[in-house]
Amino acid sequence: MKVAVLGVGLIGGSIGLAAGERLGAEVVGFDPDPGTLETALGLGALDSIAGSVSEAVAETDLAFCAAPVSALPALVAEALRHSGERTGVSDVGSTKQALADAVSDLDQGPRFIGGHPLAGAETSGVENSRADLFEGARWFLTPTERSSGIVFDRLHSFIAELGAQPLAIDPAEHDRAMATISHLPHVIANVLAARAAETLVAAERRPELGRSFRDATRVAGSNPGIWGDIFAANGAVLADEVESVIEKLRAVVGPLREADGPQLATWQAAAAGYRQGLLDADRPGGALLELRLAVENRPGVVAEIALALGRAGVNIEEMSLDPSSDGRAGAISLWISGDDEAARASAIIGALGHSVATVTGGA
Amino acid sequence: MKVAVLGVGLIGGSIGLAAGERLGAEVVGFDPDPGTLETALGLGALDSIAGSVSEAVAETDLAFCAAPVSALPALVAEALRHSGERTGVSDVGSTKQALADAVSDLDQGPRFIGGHPLAGAETSGVENSRADLFEGARWFLTPTERSSGIVFDRLHSFIAELGAQPLAIDPAEHDRAMATISHLPHVIANVLAARAAETLVAAERRPELGRSFRDATRVAGSNPGIWGDIFAANGAVLADEVESVIEKLRAVVGPLREADGPQLATWQAAAAGYRQGLLDADRPGGALLELRLAVENRPGVVAEIALALGRAGVNIEEMSLDPSSDGRAGAISLWISGDDEAARASAIIGALGHSVATVTGGA
Numbered sequence: 171m172k173v174a175v176l177g178v179g180l181i182g183g184s185i186g187l188a189a190g191e192r193l194g195a196e197v198v199g200f201d202p203d204p205g206t207l208e209t210a211l212g213l214g215a216l217d218s219i220a221g222s223v224s225e226a227v228a229e230t231d232l233a234f235c236a237a238p239v240s241a242l243p244a245l246v247a248e249a250l251r252h253s254g255e256r257t258g259v260s261d262v263g264s265t266k267q268a269l270a271d272a273v274s275d276l277d278q279g280p281r282f283i284g285g286h287p288l289a290g291a292e293t294s295g296v297e298n299s300r301a302d303l304f305e306g307a308r309w310f311l312t313p314t315e316r317s318s319g320i321v322f323d324r325l326h327s328f329i330a331e332l333g334a335q336p337l338a339i340d341p342a343e344h345d346r347a348m349a350t351i352s353h354l355p356h357v358i359a360n361v362l363a364a365r366a367a368e369t370l371v372a373a374e375r376r377p378e379l380g381r382s383f384r385d386a387t388r389v390a391g392s393n394p395g396i397w398g399d400i401f402a403a404n405g406a407v408l409a410d411e412v413e414s415v416i417e418k419l420r421a422v423v424g425p426l427r428e429a430d431g432p433q434l435a436t437w438q439a440a441a442a443g444y445r446q447g448l449l450d451a452d453r454p455g456g457a458l459l460e461l462r463l464a465v466e467n468r469p470g471v472v473a474e475i476a477l478a479l480g481r482a483g484v485n486i487e488e489m490s491l492d493p494s495s496d497g498r499a500g501a502i503s504l505w506i507s508g509d510d511e512a513a514r515a516s517a518i519i520g521a522l523g524h525s526v527a528t529v530t531g532g533a
Numbered sequence: 534m535k536v537a538v539l540g541v542g543l544i545g546g547s548i549g550l551a552a553g554e555r556l557g558a559e560v561v562g563f564d565p566d567p568g569t570l571e572t573a574l575g576l577g578a579l580d581s582i583a584g585s586v587s588e589a590v591a592e593t594d595l596a597f598c599a600a601p602v603s604a605l606p607a608l609v610a611e612a613l614r615h616s617g618e619r620t621g622v623s624d625v626g627s628t629k630q631a632l633a634d635a636v637s638d639l640d641q642g643p644r645f646i647g648g649h650p651l652a653g654a655e656t657s658g659v660e661n662s663r664a665d666l667f668e669g670a671r672w673f674l675t676p677t678e679r680s681s682g683i684v685f686d687r688l689h690s691f692i693a694e695l696g697a698q699p700l701a702i703d704p705a706e707h708d709r710a711m712a713t714i715s716h717l718p719h720v721i722a723n724v725l726a727a728r729a730a731e732t733l734v735a736a737e738r739r740p741e742l743g744r745s746f747r748d749a750t751r752v753a754g755s756n757p758g759i760w761g762d763i764f765a766a767n768g769a770v771l772a773d774e775v776e777s778v779i780e781k782l783r784a785v786v787g788p789l790r791e792a793d794g795p796q797l798a799t800w801q802a803a804a805a806g807y808r809q810g811l812l813d814a815d816r817p818g819g820a821l822l823e824l825r826l827a828v829e830n831r832p833g834v835v836a837e838i839a840l841a842l843g844r845a846g847v848n849i850e851e852m853s854l855d856p857s858s859d860g861r862a863g864a865i866s867l868w869i870s871g872d873d874e875a876a877r878a879s880a881i882i883g884a885l886g887h888s889v890a891t892v893t894g895g896a
Binding site: 354362429448 | 651658663665666671673702707709710714717718719720721722723724725727728729730731733740741742743745746747749750751752754755757758761765766769771772774775778779781782783786788789790791792793794795796798799800801802803808809811812827835837839840841842849851852853855890892
């Protein structure tokens with residue numbers, strides 16, 4: 171099997187490494203930056219370097235376009251134009267509809283099937299490539315009515331062999347869901363960070379940032395180049411999401427101005443239901459419970475707890491750690507799946523001498 | 534020293550435990566729920582139970598009102614009315630201006646100084662009380678021009694002896710800052726959860742919730758009763774915050790609809806600057822760096838990493854763990870303070886066989 175990687179960053183490099191190690195594939199790469207190609211060759215992510223897109227795609231079974239989202243329409247078209255009848259072309263961009271539209275008019279369109287691995291979105295650079303980057307990760311594929319069944323089958327198998335979990339989805343549906351789940355939280359994080367910077371600069375004595383603020387702004391400003399592109403590529407859908415959020419925010423201004431506690435409590439309870447419903451749907455095995463504990467913030471304390479849980483075979487689904495103002499103490503939240511597991515975890519942590527509370531309704 | 538606790542939940546109970554253990558104070562409690570009082574007595578959070586507010590506050594040095602925010606004006610007034618000249622009265626509510634206004638007309642107003650410990654906001658119940666709940670935690674005090682210096686001095690010392698870090702702040706400034714840092718992220722989390730529930734219910738094939746969504750909605754719907762109250766008590770200020778966010782969201786709709794990548798990238802870069810600036814101000818010791826690693830999501834893996842860092846004396850300031858779709862792998866982010874510490878941590882994790890990337894600009 172021969173695979174071309176067009177654009178050799180974190181994702182392209184990791185496809186190369188995984189294809190070589192797991193499938194014994196021959197990997198040829200092209201990138202506008204010669205230094206990147208040399209690095210990739212040195213890491214073993216590529217077997218050979220091509221001088222152009224057309225040279226890279228020749229005689230390949232699959233060609234992956236791994237350029238920034240805004241460069242994909244031109245790159246995919248070039249890859250299709252220069253490759254033969256048996257070459258399937260895919261991409262790894264974070265948005266899918268615009269690219270599907272751009273390809274839909276091309277004669278070679280049936281040989282293209284869009285893709286989007288949910289991995290590595292927040293790191294970059296070929297030097298961070300790993301053969302196991304896609305292990306267990308969702309990898310969306312967006313075939314259309316015109317798509318070749320042979321290409322889809324080959325692409326699907328290839329991705330599964332990389333260790334990922336392929337799932338076919340309509341391009342528009344993909345973009346809508348990603349707008350809600352990923353792009354919108356990024357927009358909101360930016361706005362919160364901007365607002366806080368504004369308010370707190372004026373404050374003479376400013377409170378430390380609490381956990382809710384840190385959580386809410388964790389992704390603020392990540393990778394401006396990449397994210398500017400993603401926002402733009404999904405601009406129309408994301409703008410709709412933003413406007414829907416604006417509407418929902420408007421709806422709460424009234425009860426806030428009227429200081430209507432009961433109505434605000436009802437609104438808060440509804441949100442609890444929404445979040446729990448979303449989390450439960452993610453985990454048919456059991457609802458996620460939050461254990462909250464306060465500990466000394468010394469090196470080793472997280473280890474002690476995680477180790478004890480590990481020994482007992484209890485898996486930590488999510489973890490969040492928040493230091494106190496002076497850094498000496500910290501609140502740890504652990505999310506455990508299922509009532510029984512959570513009860514076991516609680517007992518184990520209690521036996522270590524930490525007091526632990528199970529948070530209900532607000533996880 | 535004799536202390537009254539009026540309202541014996543998590544905070545009231547913890548004040549009682551800490552005052553008893555650390556200061557050898559005599560603690561008397563009142564709560565409308567007799568069962569709660571019995572529990573608190575059994576836990577040692579109280580030395581005795583009073584049958585009324587007036588009985589509880591008699592002969593005390595300090596009385597803490599630890600009721601829901603909406604009940605505080607009446608409770609504080611009652612505590613002031615029934616206590617003697619030498620009793621200082623405080624509270625532990627999450628908002629301060631409305632209460633300060635309510636007390637400002639009272640003859641006994643100078644004996645009241647508002648307070649707000651940043652601890653335990655998301656758990657509740659006297660059964661979760663701990664003597665170390667306030668260890669290292671910020672505890673705001675909101676004296677006004679009328680406040681008694683003697684009461685302030687006594688309250689300040691008492692809080693410091695509980696292990697907390699008292700800091701005086703203007704009530705309005707407190708409420709404004711908390712609106713931005715805490716209340717607004719809660720409102721936003723609710724709206725995001727509501728929007729996602731709407732969108733994803735319609736989706737035939739829905740992507741798993743990613744880390745950015747989980748982080749952004751972690752506090753959605755927490756403690757509806759308590760939060761309905763807090764939102765209402767800080768309603769006017771919070772409504773201003775929400776409207777400011779609406780304005781900022783409106784400003785990004787244009788560039789999104791125009792799919793203006795470069796402008797969106799500039800906007801994203803500005804957000805990165807805001808967030809880093811806020812985090813750096815929190816940690817004069819050194820900027821926070823994010824190390825990102827992908828690991829097998831098996832019990833014990835977090836322990837292994839945390840333990841190795843602990844042995845080397847490297848402190849984990851924050852941690853976030855995100856499972857892959859199939860739960861077999863997970864991305865871990867560790868935030869380490871300062872370049873040197875982060876480099877050491879990176880080397881230690883690398884030596885364990887995990888590949889690790891330092892994320893720049895987006896922490």
